[in-house]
Amino acid sequence: MKVIGFVGSSRKGGNTDVLVKKVLEGAAGRGAQTEIVYLHDLNIKDCTGCLTCKGDPGCPIQDDQQPLYAKIREADGIVLGSPIYMGFLTGQAKSFLDRWYAFLDANRQSRLPSGKKCVLVLPQGQPDENLFAYVHGVLGRVFTLLGIPETRPLVAGGVREMGDAARKEELLAKAREAGEELARSSNIL
Numbered sequence: 001m002k003v004i005g006f007v008g009s010s011r012k013g014g015n016t017d018v019l020v021k022k023v024l025e026g027a028a029g030r031g032a033q034t035e036i037v038y039l040h041d042l043n044i045k046d047c048t049g050c051l052t053c054k055g056d057p058g059c060p061i062q063d064d065q066q067p068l069y070a071k072i073r074e075a076d077g078i079v080l081g082s083p084i085y086m087g088f089l090t091g092q093a094k095s096f097l098d099r100w101y102a103f104l105d106a107n108r109q110s111r112l113p114s115g116k117k118c119v120l121v122l123p124q125g126q127p128d129e130n131l132f133a134y135v136h137g138v139l140g141r142v143f144t145l146l147g148i149p150e151t152r153p154l155v156a157g158g159v160r161e162m163g164d165a166a167r168k169e170e171l172l173a174k175a176r177e178a179g180e181e182l183a184r185s186s187n188i189l
């Protein structure tokens with residue numbers, strides 16, 4: 001089983017990074033093969049809206065998103081992490097996600113193999129974890145459209161500075177459990 005994690009924050013070692021790693025650790029503990037990708041390190045261009053993907057599968061933009069399409073297709077589990085920025089995802093996470101439009105055909109049917117699961121890791125400075133619930137609400141619908149209805153949020157409220165998430169034992173345990181859960185219900189079982 002393969003689980004791939006995407007970090008959509010520029011802060012390496014920051015809260016998103018720590019939590020995505022912890023989810024992957026949980027999955028690895030259940031035997032999953034894991035990989036982490038830092039979107040900040042990559043050259044991922046914005047979707048140009050050319051709609052080529054509604055005819056031919058794939059995206060014509062030749063950049064670092066291309067190898068990620070194959071990795072996403074092959075993964076049984078996906079972890080997408082982004083801190084809340086101005087009430088939504090970071091720009092880099094949103095640009096990355098926009099490019100997933102290539103997984104939808106002209107009838108908005110997903111081209112992805114079914115059976116994938118996803119964990120959304122969403123740290124935020126505000127302590128009230130319901131404040132941005134619309135973010136995972138929207139993303140849940142987007143992932144369902146993409147053929148990944150089993151998408152669960154891991155919201156981490158009250159983490160602002162580097163190291164905040166790493167000090168919260170309960171949160172780390174929750175992240176690890178989310179990873180274990182991701183690996184448990186893989187479609188190879």
Ligand SMILES: Cc1cc2nc3c(=O)[nH]c(=O)nc-3n(C[C@H](O)[C@H](O)[C@H](O)COP(=O)(O)O)c2cc1C
Nearest residue numbers: 009014015016083084085086087124125126159160
């Ligand atoms: C540009 C920017 C915008 C932010 N906007 C919000 C916000 O709207 N709501 C919130 O609760 N926290 C906000 N934060 C705080 C981050 O979500 C928080 O610091 C998070 O833990 C950062 O994750 P990281 O360590 O992975 O980068 C913002 C931080 C930055 C730098």
